[in-house]
Amino acid sequence: MARSPKKARMLKQLPEPQQPYKFWKDLSFFGCVLSALLLAVMVLTLFNPDSGIPKVREVQQIKQQLVAEIEQLKAENDQLAQKIEAMKTDPFWQEKIAREELNMARPDEIIYKFSE
Known part of the structure; x- marks a missing residue:
């Protein structure tokens, strides 16, 4: 099955899905926030x-x-x-x-x- 040139151009113009990148970006952000909270709890516990x-x-x-x-x-x-x-x-x-x-x-x- 050959694609028509019009359909091929339309596929090239569509952006790639950003789902995996956004997932890892969100996971990285939450990981940093969680690490910062854990560090704060540890510091407060140490100096309590x-x-x-x-x-x-x-x-x-x-x-x-x-x-x-x-x-x-x-x-x-x-x-x-x-x-x-x-x-x-x-x-x-x-x-x-x-x-x-x-x-x-x-x-x-x-x-x-x-x-x-």
Whole structure:
């Protein structure tokens, strides 16, 4: 089937359909808008004082304080454990506790109490 010259000229004059180009252009525009909104939400979340970077820094500072307190309590606990062990085995400590807390004395000693 041969086309007539008039019909061929009419087909050449018709513009090409712009549907695919417009689709990708619209998709690109919405992609940029969506990316900008997502970026804005992320920035607002990061710098929000209730949940962002300031909150993370505050939690890290509290953690450092608690770690320091734990170390101090461990050292104190070790000292107390050593003191307890000394009280169980060292006769000097046993005598000291008996004299000071139980008001005991050796058979040849006299205890004098002074009131203030």
